[in-house]
Amino acid sequence: MKIAIVYDAIYPYVKGGGEKRIYELSKILSKKHEIHLFGMKYWRGDNVIKKSNIYLHGVCRAVKLYNKKGYRSFFQPFYFSFYLAKNLFRHDLDLIDCQNFPFIPCFVSKLYSLVKKKPLIITWLEIWNKDLWKNLGFFGYLGSWIEGLSFKLTNKNIALTSKISTKLDRGYVVIPSGIDIGKIRKVKPKKEKYDILFAGRLIKEKNIDLLLRAVIGLNLNLCIIGNGPEGRNLKKLVKKLKLKNVKFFDFFEKDENIYAYMKSSKILVLPSVREGFGTIVIEALVCGCKIISTNHEGNHARFLVDDNFICNVNVGSLKQKIEFALKNPYNNKINLENYDIKIVAKDIEKYYLRCINEI
Numbered sequence: 282m283k284i285a286i287v288y289d290a291i292y293p294y295v296k297g298g299g300e301k302r303i304y305e306l307s308k309i310l311s312k313k314h315e316i317h318l319f320g321m322k323y324w325r326g327d328n329v330i331k332k333s334n335i336y337l338h339g340v341c342r343a344v345k346l347y348n349k350k351g352y353r354s355f356f357q358p359f360y361f362s363f364y365l366a367k368n369l370f371r372h373d374l375d376l377i378d379c380q381n382f383p384f385i386p387c388f389v390s391k392l393y394s395l396v397k398k399k400p401l402i403i404t405w406l407e408i409w410n411k412d413l414w415k416n417l418g419f420f421g422y423l424g425s426w427i428e429g430l431s432f433k434l435t436n437k438n439i440a441l442t443s444k445i446s447t448k449l450d451r452g453y454v455v456i457p458s459g460i461d462i463g464k465i466r467k468v469k470p471k472k473e474k475y476d477i478l479f480a481g482r483l484i485k486e487k488n489i490d491l492l493l494r495a496v497i498g499l500n501l502n503l504c505i506i507g508n509g510p511e512g513r514n515l516k517k518l519v520k521k522l523k524l525k526n527v528k529f530f531d532f533f534e535k536d537e538n539i540y541a542y543m544k545s546s547k548i549l550v551l552p553s554v555r556e557g558f559g560t561i562v563i564e565a566l567v568c569g570c571k572i573i574s575t576n577h578e579g580n581h582a583r584f585l586v587d588d589n590f591i592c593n594v595n596v597g598s599l600k601q602k603i604e605f606a607l608k609n610p611y612n613n614k615i616n617l618e619n620y621d622i623k624i625v626a627k628d629i630e631k632y633y634l635r636c637i638n639e640i
Contacts, residue, residue, distance in 0.1 A: 282314040282633060285369070287379040287386050289361045290346060291337060294323030296508070296532040297482055298560040299380060299406045302458045307335045309626040319369065321361060340368040347484065347510045355424070358383035365389050370396070376637055378402045378439075384427045391434045400636040403431065404439040407557025408448050409579065437636050439629070441558040442581050454632055458560045459625030462617060465567045468537050470544035475528075476501035477603065478546035478570070480539055483509030486555035488575070488594065493518055493527070495599040503527045504542055543568035548606050551575075552592075552599060556582040563620045571611040573602050587612045 286307060292300035307316045311334040322328060322339020330337050341364035348354050362385040369377075370393060379390040381403050394401035409428065438453035440446035446453050477496065481487055489505065493515065496503055503524070505515070508531050519527050533539055543549065549565040551574040559582025562572050566585075574586045575594050583591055590611065592602040618624075 282637065283317070283373070283375045284310070284314055284633065285317045285319060285372070285374045285377045287319045287365065287369075287377060287390055289320050289358070289383065289386065291318060291320040291323055293534070294343075295346070298458065298556075298558065299382075301536075302406075302560060303380070304333075304335070305459065305461065305622050306626050306629060308333045309623065310630060311335050313630075317372065317374070319365060338368060340364040349510075352485070353383060358385040362386050362389045366392070369393050373397070374399055376400050376402065376633055378404055378633075381405045381428075381431060382407060384424070384431050387431045387434055394435070398640065400437055400640050401435045402437045402439060402633070402636060403435055404441075405445050405449065405453075405557075406441060407555065407579075407581070408445055409555070439632065442584065444581055444584065445557070454628075456625060456628050456632065457620055458558045458563070459620050459622035460560060460563050460567070461622050462567055462620070464537075465540050465564060468540040468544065468568075471541045473545060474502065475504040475542070475546040476607070477548050477550050478504045478506070478542060478565075479550055479552075480506040480543070480561055481551070481553070483507045483511040483515060485511060486553060486579075487511075488552040488554060489515055490518055491552045491594070491596055491599055492550050493522060493524060494596045495603060496524065497522060499600070499603065501526065501603075504530070504546060506530045506532065506539055506542060508532050540564065540568055543570055546570055548573060548603065550599070550603070551580075551582055552594070553577075553580050553582065554594060555579045558582065559585055562586060563615075563617065566613055566615070567617055571606050573599070573606055575599075585615055587614060 286303055288303055290300050292304035310316050317336045319338045319340055321341055321343040323343045328339045344357055365386055366389045377390045379387050387403055390401055436452040438449050440453050440455050441458055443455050446455050479489055543565050549570040549572050554577040562582050562585045572586045573590050574583050576591045577594055592598040
């Protein structure tokens with residue numbers, strides 16, 4: 282098969298659960314199929330390069346994904362989609378797998394599907410709830426309307442969780458995100474020990490400021506790994522709160538470093554209100570961490586977490602759960618082997634073939 286996967290941000294140039302999922306799956310699928318990843322150009326030199334046996338298409342100059350307020354840019358998806366249309370139609374593909382967010386590329390992919398008579402799959406990494414859209418004001422209402430239209434583009438959809446699939450009224454399969462369990466288990470822990478770790482993009486929806494306020498007076502070592510528009514504000518908050526045992530690290534070039542820090546930490550805290558799946562939770566569980574996350578509609582990672590370790594989205598509740606987690610055992614309610622990347626890749630491959638055969 283000659284497969285196009287469409288997503289504006291490309292791993293490892295942009296670190297995130299969605300980007301990593303696409304890249305890891307593509308590496309496995311590329312052993313038997315020709316995989317073309319269409320995104321923004323984050324590298325110098327040729328617009329098309331081959332990396333890990335994947336063809337990376339830089340359809341346009343990479344621009345910032347987030348605005349000054351720390352929210353996803355409203356105009357960037359239109360910019361990317363314009364150049365995507367110019368590039369996509371130059372290729373003869375067997376199938377397009379377009380990630381649902383940020384929506385506009387889905388419509389370009391649909392146009393290609395109609396003209397070329399090739400199947401379009403939309404992979405639903407996340408579905409925003411009303412509260413998240415309201416935070417964006419007028420653009421939020423417009424974005425919510427566009428999201429509603431994208432539900433109707435195809436009857437071939439992949440949902441990362443069963444909760445996401447309930448929003449889809451047309452054909453879908455549920456295929457979770459996957460991780461390389463064998464690779465993680467080989468990593469050795471860091472010598473430095475931490476009580477609490479956060480790893481992810483430093484954006485408002487992750488609520489890292491909530492975590493910083495929750496550890497006041499607890500005398501705990503805290504490790505924060507990630508980059509993002511909230512980074513500067515969070516470092517200022519650490520100084521304002523006079524927290525002494527907080528260390529910040531940028532995303533590491535190699536994932537093994539993050540796993541090493543996980544293995545030297547007691548608890549992974551994910552106080553997010555926006556998680557389409559929560560790959561970081563699966564990775565942390567393999568590393569032996571306890572997990573604390575939030576009871577929020579937009580946080581689908583909560584379904585992977587021990588119910589006793591779920592907190593409300595406020596400082597007091599999070600602080601209480603941290604104290605609870607330090608003293609009590611964690612009950613892992615999921616079978617980690619079900620999320621092995623090789624199993625997930627086989628399921629994706631079968632679905633791709635089915636969609637092509639239906640056409």
